[in-house]
Amino acid sequence: MKLVTAIIQPHRLDAVREALTALGINGMTVTEVRGYGRQKGHTEIYRGAEYTISFTPKLKVEVALADDRVEEVVGAITRAARSGKIGDGKIFVVDLEAALRVRTGETGDNAL
Numbered sequence: 001m002k003l004v005t006a007i008i009q010p011h012r013l014d015a016v017r018e019a020l021t022a023l024g025i026n027g028m029t030v031t032e033v034r035g036y037g038r039q040k041g042h043t044e045i046y047r048g049a050e051y052t053i054s055f056t057p058k059l060k061v062e063v064a065l066a067d068d069r070v071e072e073v074v075g076a077i078t079r080a081a082r083s084g085k086i087g088d089g090k091i092f093v094v095d096l097e098a099a100l101r102v103r104t105g106e107t108g109d110n111a112l
Contacts, residue, residue, distance in 0.1 A: 001096040001109060002070050006061045007033065008081040008089040013059055019080040020063065023072060027112070029062040038086065058089065064096055066109050 008016060013030065020028060034055035045051075065073060074091055082088055101111040 001099060001112065002065060002067055003094050003096045004063045004065065004070065004073055004077070005092045005094070006063075006077045006081065006089060007035070007058050007091075008061060008077075009083070009087065010057060010059050012081045012083070013061070015080040016061060016077055019076040020073065023069075023076055025063060025065065025069075025073060027063070031060045031062075033058050033060045037090065056087065064099055064112050066112065 006016070010032075017028070034057055036055055061077070063073060070093055074093065077091055098107065099109075099111040100107050
């Protein structure tokens, strides 16, 4: 099993959700996060004063899935989240050692 974590721009969430739903992925976790990468934040002007925003708002989308679904899911997220501009985000794939469905006690791929 794998855990796919995607850091995306907030306005791309609906496109990512629709792309994953089209693949039959019916569960995900979305968290509001703040951070920066190469983008290094940006400057804004508020009431005539310029200030730097170091941490830009992003969304973290997490999907747990079977090993054989990883490439199609990563591809779908990439296509849906890409604008071609700096700050589109990152995708991380890590091994998921165990999963357990609390309600039924199912484990492994059955719990996903």
